[in-house]
Amino acid sequence: MHPNFEGKIDPRTREAKLLASIDLKRLPRHIAVIMDGNGRWAKMRGRPRIFGHRAGAESVRSILDTCTRLEIEAVTLYAFSTENWKRPRSEVSGLMSMLKKYIRSELxxxxxxxxRFQAIGNISGLAADVQKEIQWATEQTAGNSGTVLSVALNYGGRLELVEAAKNAAAQLVASGRGLDQLSEEDIERNLYTKGLPDVDLLIRTSGEMRISNFLLWQIAYSEIYVTPTLFPDFRRSEIFEAIIDFQKRDRRYGGLKEAANK
Known part of the structure; x- marks a missing residue:
């Protein structure tokens, strides 16, 4: 049993067996999660969509507790996209209210x-009271040295790349270099996730086979794991299963293993 899980997992359970199957020396450094299926989960129970979002908060707690105990470097959660503004006003309002309460209650x-908490996305496009809570949580955790939790809010992958390219180009011009010298490193320094490792494992719940404009640059070589589990039902066992599947993959980054070339 991993010492960080002692007293948290009954050694006779399926969770314990799954944990024992994980190679702790080959864990993903950065896990990203597209948290999908809250609305369907609520509909199946005859409840409004916001009920599913509230239920999903417990899954977020499970993800964070599990990943910090495994000492994962970074976790990024897709909470609200730039396209989500198209949803009913009541749902958007409920989500923002829930976000503020969650930040306060979970800090x-x-x-x-x-x-260490940070929000990524067009944060200036959020309501002032939401921005205030985000800033407060960011400041309160700035000195923490463990897992970096990035919550994507008002986020769009294409928008991120456009903004990164604009900023990188401006920096080039200011330094007297030509735009033909623009490099991948210049773009990376201007991403919302600057300083974090690229995503190793991208998890999507609810069975949908889309990346939905999420971390388009950062997932270039990610292993993608899709589970039919709806997000409110996504717990520690499902996280373990995703990591076990990740560790079965042959990660070649576009190349071939030496043995395959002989």
């Missing part, structure tokens, strides 16, 4: 786990 636990 003590986040700090206890040594998690």
């Amino acid at each position: 003590r636990e986040v700090k206890a786990h040594n998690i």
Whole structure:
């Protein structure tokens, strides 16, 4: 049993067996999650969509608790996209209200786990009260040295790349270099996720086979894991299963293993 899970997992359970199957020396450095299926989960129970979003908060807690115990470097959660503004006003309002309450209620636990919080996306496009909560949580956890939790809010992958390219080009011009000298490193320095490793494992819940404009640059060589589990039902066992599947993959980054070339 991993020492960080002692007292948290019954050694007789399926969770314990799954944990024992994980190679702790080959864990993904950065896990990203497209949290999908909250609305369907609620509809199946005859409840409004916001009920599913609230239920999904427990899955977020499970993801963070599990990943911090595994000492994963970075976790990025897709919470609200630039396209989500098209949803009913009542749902958007409920989501923003829930976000503010979640940040407040969970900050003590986040700090206890040594998690550093940041929000990525067009944060200036959010309501002032939401921005205030985000800034407060960011400042409160700035000195933490554990898992970096990035919550994607008002986020769009294409928008991120456009903004990164604009900023990188401006920096080139300001330094007297030509635009023909633009490099991948210049783009990476201007991404919302600058300083974090690229995503190793991208998880999507609810069975949908799309990346939905999420971290388009950062997932270039990610392993993608899709589970039919709806997000409110996504817990520690499902995280373990995703990591086990990840560790079965042959990660070649466009090349071939030496043995295959002989």
